[in-house]
Amino acid sequence: MSCLKTFLNGIIKENPVLVMLLGTCPTLAVTTTAANGLGMGITTMFALVFSNVAISLLKGLIPRQVRLPCYIVIVAGFVTFLSFMLQIIPWLYWLYESLGLFLPLIAVNCIIFERAEAFASKNNPFISLIDGLGMGAGFTLALFVMGSAREILGSGSWMGLKIPMGEISPMMIFGLPAGGFFMYGIIIAFVGKITKKPPRAIGCEGCPSRGVCKDFAKGGDN
């Protein structure tokens, strides 16, 4: 029961992108098409599951003062491994090319550090694995929805398939960076409306380093 709850927590209640507003950089950058969003989501899910399990196993060994550098090394190691995998497996090579710079940058993805700090360092490896799967699925879902919306509106296709739209021509702006910001804002407003909770303020409360910068915790407003 609690396994299912942990899994669904990542998808609905604490969705990393739509509710927690974490990992905004990849969310905005790679969602130009639905397929890219899906690929990025699944790659991050792998990194998240591996790092959650590893950090949970090592939680007794990592000294508290230097936990951030330790997490960084663990996550960066897995990310290097994943980018090798994408390079080697022929039918995944397109993903390696289309993610570009954002593939190595998974190593500094806020979601992974947030889960390491808030969950994996306090729970056992099995439940941390479930948490990683749930959070990864939530991230993938959000990226897929946003990628679909931007691809349909921006280039009039979905997953590479052309959608017949008659006289209406696609709005190119949604494929451009400006459209990414706009679409993300609208989706967050929409989620806030459905859940009847005002969207949380972006910034320090969701930041993985917040435990490190105590001044922020004290000062409140930045």
Place this chain on the structure above:
Amino acid sequence: MEIAQKLLFILVAEVFIENFVLTKFLGICPFLGVSKKISSSLSMGLAVMAVMVCAAIFTYPVYTFVLVPLNIAYMNTIMFILIIALFVQIMEMALKKYFSPLYKALGVYLPLITTNCAILGVTLLNVNNEYGFLLSVFNSFCAGLGFLMVMLIFSGIRERVERSDVPESLKGTPITLIAAAIVSLSFIGFGGMAG
């Protein structure tokens, strides 16, 4: 002459055409999180700029003289991130001890910067573009300058947005993102400058 042309091209490209925040989507967290006031966005922008330049200075020799000769260039992500984490820590301690006023202004932002994708991004881009030492450092400086400029512009806009009447469901983060979209839209105008 050729080098001056190249430097000018990098300057214009990094600051206006391919701005880190608005077109490359790097460093969105500080861009949205620390841009409520002009003063704090100025501090954050300066701190990011300083760390970017230092990151380029430190990562270039490690990449060229250690990773490439040993044939382990694929380790660059891990190596760079470690270097950045290490010297941000050292910088913080040094500032705290010797430059107390500067530490008060910038210190709180330093730990935030360690896991900032803009810093790691700029070092990886320097390597991908095969820039030499000087060009790497200059490129990082320009990227930081672009970041600082956008932070300042955006914090000015946000101070106005805070005081205006926004529809109920767009209040807070959504309107911030839509404002960012409009700023990003205006930067598309620079697109033709590269020629």
